Amino acid sequence: MALVWNDNMELGIPTIDAQHKKLVELCGEAFDLSKEIEDGKDYYDDITMILTEIKKYTVEHFEYEESLMKEAGYANLLDHEMEHTFFVKKIEKLNKKEYDExxxxxxxxxxxxxxxxxxxxxxxxxxxxxxxxxxx
Ligand SMILES: [Fe+2]
Ligand SMILES: [Fe+2]
Incomplete structure (x- = not known):
């Protein structure tokens, strides 16, 4: 499956759509990197860089989304926040040792x-x- 933006993902809220597109782009960049990898070269720094960017941008996006939901008095805020927290933990749990070699x-x-x-x-x-x- 190609890791590209799909119009179904468009929510019609421009700031959020732009942030979602950026996140999908970062996944695409990670995917592209996987295709560039050649034997005998070390991509540790490239992987760390893209991982750091994904983490940082995800946290920013989630904070933004949560602030809008709070402002609007959204009823499912807690459940939604839990999904965000779960995802951030999932990324944070990735250990540098997993791609050291x-x-x-x-x-x-x-x-x-x-x-x-x-x-x-x-x-x-x-x-x-x-x-x-x-x-x-
Ligand atoms: Fe989102
Ligand atoms: Fe969300």
């Missing part, structure tokens, strides 16, 4: 980009979609 790096980044993309698209399509009426 060059021979582990291709599979690590390929798997990571796919898992993140699946989680994100599912979250946008199922969970984020539910707040659209309240936030608009």
């Amino acid at each position: 060059p021979q582990e790096q291709k599979e690590f980044i390929l798997n990571l980009s796919q898992v993140l993309f699946d989680w994100l698209s599912h979250h946008i399509l199922e969970t984020d979609k539910k707040y659209v009426e309240t936030l608009k």
Whole structure:
């Protein structure tokens, strides 16, 4: 499955759509990196960089979304926040040791980009979609 933005993910709230697109792009960048990986080279720094960016941008996006939901008095705020927290923990749990060795790096980044993309698209399509009426 290609890790690209799909118009179904569009919620019609421009700031949020832009942030979602950026997150999907970062998954795509991770996926692209997996394809560039050549034997005998060390991609430790590249992987750390993209992972750090994904983490940072995810936290920013979740904080933004949560502030809008709070402002709008969204009823499912707590459940939604829990899903966000779960995802941040999932990213934080990734251990640098998992991609320390060059021979582990291709599979690590390929798997990571796919898992993140699946989680994100599912979250946008199922969970984020539910707040659209309240936030608009
Ligand atoms: Fe979101
Ligand atoms: Fe969300």
